[in-house]
Amino acid sequence: MRHRRLPAVAALSVVALLLGGCVSGGGDESASAEGAPSADVRVGLVDYSFTRSAGALLATTVTLTVTNAGSTDHDLQLLDGEEVLGATRVLAPGEEQTITVDLSGLEKVTFLCTLPGHEEMGMVEDVDVVPEPAAMTSFATHTPQEEFAR
Ligand SMILES: [Cu+2]
Numbered sequence: 001m002r003h004r005r006l007p008a009v010a011a012l013s014v015v016a017l018l019l020g021g022c023v024s025g026g027g028d029e030s031a032s033a034e035g036a037p038s039a040d041v042r043v044g045l046v047d048y049s050f051t052r053s054a055g056a057l058l059a060t061t062v063t064l065t066v067t068n069a070g071s072t073d074h075d076l077q078l079l080d081g082e083e084v085l086g087a088t089r090v091l092a093p094g095e096e097q098t099i100t101v102d103l104s105g106l107e108k109v110t111f112l113c114t115l116p117g118h119e120e121m122g123m124v125e126d127v128d129v130v131p132e133p134a135a136m137t138s139f140a141t142h143t144p145q146e147e148f149a150r
Pocket of ligand 1: 113115118123
């Protein structure tokens with residue numbers, strides 16, 4: 001399952017630019033999104049961003065139910081740096097695919113749509129990965145992420 005990311009190397013510099021230039025603008029609001037950290041998360045692909053049923057993912061085997069809720073083709077690739085952890089096929093509008101990824105030991109993953117131009121239009125997002133439920137009681141009132149953000 002561990003293979004190199006497929007798109008051209010030229011795209012990597014774009015990633016670097018986006019991460020360097022845009023994270024302060026768009027990263028934090030998504031990190032504080034909706035639900036509690038979960039290992040069973042619904043992901044929506046829209047034009048041109050991602051929606052999630054949980055604000056963070058658990059650092060375990062995670063099931064992602066990915067639905068293309070947009071009006072054009074999209075896919076979802078999960079990356080740890082440049083390493084592809086999992087990916088859907090290209091989904092037409094309305095299509096859905098469930099993928100399972102192992103996030104053990106990770107603290108962050110990147111969601112990416114690999115269709116040409118979509119990354120540049122906003123379909124790249126860092127998502128926090130948090131430890132499993134043993135730590136969840138303290139997570140509710142005190143999270144490292146919150147502390148880090150303030
Ligand atoms: Cu897309």
